[in-house]
């Protein structure tokens with residue numbers, strides 16, 4: 005029957021108990037933002053919280069826990085299975101747009117890279133919102149609450165791989181550098197010594213300054229993936245003031261009255277199936293939307309909060325005219341570039357040799373060690389285009405990065421073949437660089453397909469949608485080529501592989517880029533904080549024109565951080581929880 009309680013305060017559906025109980029705060033979505041907020045709020049035993057998750061509770065599934073299996077999670081039952089509209093910048097190709105659909109949200113299906121974000125990223129948020137509290141300096145206590153550096157799974161000596169002085173031992177999310185050595189690691193580090201002007205070594209990109217090449221820190225602990233469910237929610241699991249209900253979607257937020265002419269949005273409508281039975285729940289204090297950058301604006305639009313004339317044209321009665329809802333969608337663009345290498349010892353072996361893969365699984369199951377306990381590479385880098393001001397002036401724009409500590413593009417090493425566009429070859433050994441545009445200028449949107457909440461919205465991240473973004477991707481590919489031209493690679497790299505090998509002139513490069521680029525899966529900004537009409541949220545994350553409704557997820561970012569987005573979402577949620585506890 006629906007609503008069987010399986011474990012602690014975890015409910016498989018909306019039971020009578022849930023429907024009857026009074027909650028101070030109802031949180032929608034158990035991903036990075038929702039999981040962290042639920043955990044911090046329930047540290048105060050007086051605050052009773054209900055966390056509602058659309059996906060299931062199988063967050064300890066083997067494919068989720070084994071880091072090397074991350075790429076199997078897109079298009080699985082743990083994914084919302086969204087697709088974008090055809091992308092003009094990608095030769096009108098539509099691309100898959102994975103989002104986590106399980107306790108932990110996208111932290112349960114992501115690639116586990118952990119970035120805090122840069123000083124300039126947060127200082128730009130502070131300037132834009134007029135709230136110093138978002139500056140890098142003021143956020144420091146919240147950053148401290150998030151991550152905790154732990155020993156790598158193989159317990160190797162990590163000196164020179166991160167800066168211990170900027171890491172703390174109190175955070176909720178354990179992170180580590182890779183716990184399995186790759187033969188390419190020394191070549192990457194040697195390159196930073198051989199070409200220090202182009203590729204300086206950065207001891208720790210989580211210092212607030214990402215620029216340079218260094219060792220990746222990941223949300224992996226003892227070889228297992230760490231999610232918001234295994235970290236934040238695990239800490240809160242036994243608290244009697246937290247209930248979690250899964251397999252349940254919030255279809256709308258509802259007004260429960262009006263105060264000072266504003267709707268008091270403390271109601272939520274829930275359902276388990278399209279056209280199925282709906283229920284209404286009411287929070288005593290606040291509803292917090294943490295459904296992520298695609299579903300949070302979707303829920304708001306369905307609730308009548310958005311551009312009033314657009315909503316009317318869709319047959320939805322506008323409740324609050326807030327044109328910023330659903331706009332400003334932006335994301336990092338992803339391109340896999342591979343080289344054939346002079347080695348038979350790469351992670352490609354795990355893909356093509358089932359005996360080896362089975363042995364690796366046995367090893368991982370014994371103690372989390374071995375190649376399954378890491379993601380595809382152990383090092384990466386964050387770089388600015390050379391002579392940035394001239395480069396962007398020639399394109400007619402201001403530098404789109406937040407400042408000198410923020411990158412324009414990223415290079416991610418991979419010890420094997422990588423592409424989101426073409427199937428991996430059945431033979432050969434590879435080294436790859438993922439090149440990514442990190443401070444994009446293109447903006448897209450999330451709009452409605454229909455008024456059925458079980459229909460996916462229309463998603464347009466506008467990947468490589470401007471000349472600037474494609475020019476930056478071109479620079480990234482050129483930088484990747486310069487990197488492997490260092491002496492460190494002379495006995496290793498054999499040749500570029502596939503269409504990459506044919507792309508030399510800028511025109512050829514652009515064609516190759518447009519035909520092969522995809523998403524890094526970092527959508528943000530669709531219900532952004534900001535002043536005036538640009539912002540859907542005040543700087544305290546409250547939805548403008550409403551009472552009792554906040555957004556705590558990556559949709560609140562006014563600008564994408566020049567790093568991966570789970571860390572900044574946790575950091576935002578830490579501050580949000582402090583604000584909510586102050587206000588209720």
Ligand SMILES: Cc1cc2nc3c(=O)[nH]c(=O)nc-3n(C[C@H](O)[C@H](O)[C@H](O)COP(=O)(O)OP(=O)(O)OC[C@H]3O[C@@H](n4cnc5c(N)ncnc54)[C@H](O)[C@@H]3O)c2cc1C
Pocket residue numbers: 032033034035036037038056057058059078102103104105106107108109110111113114115116117118119252253254255294295296297299300303524525526527556557558559568569570571573
């Ligand atoms: C494939 C992939 C790879 C990535 N790789 C990295 C990486 O390596 N490093 C990194 O830092 N970031 C990475 N990210 C991004 C990162 O995981 C996200 O930025 C982060 O999880 C965003 O947190 P969020 O709270 O905004 O949304 P999410 O974590 O997506 O959480 C939203 C939650 O809300 C639930 N939900 C949605 N709608 C409803 C509804 N109507 N009712 C109830 N519940 C609902 C969802 O099921 C989900 O659980 C990746 C993401 C993906 C998908």
